[in-house]
Amino acid sequence: MKFRDNIFILFIIFIWLGALATIQIRSTVDMQRQNAETLDLGKLKDQLDSKIKLGESYKAQITKLENDKEVFIKASSTNAANVQSKMELDYLRLICGLTDITGDGVIITLNDAEGPDVVDADSVMDYIIHDSDILNVVNQLRIGGAQAISINNERIISTSEQVCAGPTIKVNSNRYAVPYEIKAIGDPRELYATLTGNGLIDEMTTLGKRVTITQKEGIEIPKFSNDISGLISKLEVVNNESKKSK
């Protein structure tokens, strides 16, 4: 009889302990979650919003100043010499990528593979879009005679880099995450053929990366939007070619 009582008491104690431990652990986990959520997320979101707003206001100011500049240039091109200069300026702007342009071409979208849930750190690298993928696509487009290229509406000029920076890719010093949209203006059929002709796209789709290529008319590609002076600050022009040009 005595023995039975002992077991009964033990039984109750174990239940008690088990319940206690569970409640304890759950509550700590909940607490931590609550903290992270309310404190940090809220603050971070506010910060992000204010940064985006600042960027918008900069963009608005830039558009306004660019219009002002245009007005000045137009007003100044009244005599023949100035008109000539204005025309040359427009041509140079076009080839420097400083003009919004439109034309026929292809649009490519690149996205990471819809990965299986369990992948280890090594193999996960096979399923995401890398800078080398983009680099190769852009090079193929150039081989196909592309005359203007953009990545996520960031105009590609001669010195535009495409490098991995953590989970994002840096283009013209600006960072972008997947999906990537690459636009190219040229001969659509030629561009399509060079892109699909060398196995580059197949290689990506085999790994499950999501790639689409569309031929399209009237693609719009925006102008290069960073400052120009920063592009040539270290360059010294060797011999002034003003005689040879035109």
Place this chain on the structure above:
Amino acid sequence: MKAKRVSRNISIALICVILGLALSWQFQSIRSNAKVMNLESQKKDDLVVKILNEQKNNENLRAKLNELQVQLNKFESARGNSDENLKLLTDEIQKLKTVAGLTDVKGKGVTVTFAKEDSLNVEDDDLLFVLNELRATDAQALAINDQRIIDTTEVRVAGGYIMVNGRHVTPPYVIKAIVDPDNAVNALNMIGGALEKIKLFIDVHVEKSDNIEIPKISEELIRTDKLKPVEKD
């Protein structure tokens, strides 16, 4: 005596079962909690990355804004004076010619030489990666051998040759860049950097120089026939 032992065994077994259930339930709940936590911290990381991106983008925008402001001030002060205006236009033209690669330029930089005896091992990727790395270190002018790299320049292997700007370039392949020499050398030689893999197959040599000359692009290579400026009013 025997009945007692049986009942004891039964109750112990019962306790074990209950404990086991409690334990597994607890593990499950902890695991699901951990998942939620992970998700939250992932969200947080994403936000931090986004904020940093915006910050960087804003810096670029501000630089652009300052540049425009300076230009506009010049136009403002030249208002009504056509000589001054012409001079401003000519300055701008000269500047854009340099941006477009229509002028020979020189400056401090680096040369990256792929040894001639390994030239058959050189692939377009190798050249592309080195170019990209140099661009990422803010190179301002680039060339492969004597072909200036512009926005539409391709690099392609065709029958043992490498073609740049649609022209054969002959070995040894040399990439020239006007760029901050120290930054460029560091970036190229970084562990896991552009040169690490290439060096397994090819003898590559990076050299700093105070006087890199880079030729202009020949103008007939620039094609714009497919481009139409977007009309704005």
